[in-house]
Amino acid sequence: MTESLLQVSGLSKFFGEVPVLDRIDLSVQPGEIVMIVGPSGAGKSTLLRCINRIEHPSEGTVLIENVNMAGEMRNGKLVPDSSVTTARKRRRVGMVFQRFNLFGHLSAVDNVAIGLKRVLGVKSAEAKARADKELARVRMSPHAAKRPSQLSGGQQQRVAIARAMAMQPTLMLFDEPTSALDPELVGEVLEVIRSLAQDGMTMLVVTHEMQFARDVGTRILFMDAGRIVEDTSPETFFTNPSHSRAREFLQRSLRA
């Protein structure tokens, strides 16, 4: 058995009494491109946010490369991490947000460099050089000196991807990366994600872009009401989904 890069077991998240995630089990191997689809409110974003612990899960465990994201086991008991340790563990997981969340006071290149400088302690000149390289990869070099407010949504999202990739993560999480974009800007962002996939990056992508999920994904998770209802290949999911909720969802989203 190959070792899982990501191992989620019994993961639940309650907001008050309401379970947003309901005992999720999931294991992801290196190189997998996992597309997460489903109706809004299904818990897709919350799943991603619990994996990198921006949201604290109510129950269950998340292991990334066999490291427990919540703390260390000692004598069969979980000793919770300090927030500083959590921050250190999070470095290996990159995240891209629906609303980009570029740092508003920094230029594109500084957005990419700041993590290298402040988190990894890379010297300024080297951080800048590495940031330039990451920006070139998302074809944003001509705009390196611009502030986020001077960039289009698609450009901002490409910088955000470069910012996450600069930390050399082993796992990338994309939380509806194109949902906030004007239709004509969606393609350039999907293109960048596709090229990362081709380079072998392991990723979880929450998306409403069904064609993209089918083309680029190696695996589809269909979530509904906090559970993974279907976990299958793109081919099977789009031609012959076994669950009725998945069939309804597909009919509605393909008609749109």
Added chain:
Amino acid sequence: MRGFDWAVIWYAVPYMLQGALVTIEISLCAMVVATLVGVVFGLISVSDFKPARAAIRAYVYFVRGTPTLVQVFLVYFALPRIGFELSAFWSGVVALAFNSAGFISEIVRGGLQSIDVGQTEAALAIGMTNRQSTMFILLPQSLRRITPPLTNELISLVKSSSLLSVISIAELTRSAQVIIAQTFTPFELYAALAVYYLVIISALSWLSEYIEKRLA
């Protein structure tokens, strides 16, 4: 104006200048202390460190809930009791700073918390600690929002310095009152006093506008 005694003004203005200088000195010292302490307290108010957060909340509760005049007396009479023999001048600085730092810490906390939560999430996602996120991401972005209310607070500090006349500091208000006691012309002196404060505070407003433009 009928009965306005200009002679008193010409007599009082140079004398009050000394008081004005004391007011400016005290205010500047208090501003520096209040801003430093206030910013640090504001940063702690958004940190994970619960006991310190609670202590600052209690301090702000006290500062907000008691008159500045009472605080001035408290500081003036309390400090010697706990072994700090300060001059009236420095008691005044401590009292003003004690008062203002509470409000400034709230201004800073509000400024930090007004920044979109997505900025914090993005900072955490690249592995920053809460402290790094506050210092490198939130604080720089909140400076522009903090400047206008901070200016208001510093202006109010200058005005509050007039209360220090009650602990026999020869500041601006006190210097006017001394002349009133000699000449019995309160209207003229308080009018001159108002103009003095207006000039000092105008200078401060101008400086703040300049800084705000530089931060833009």
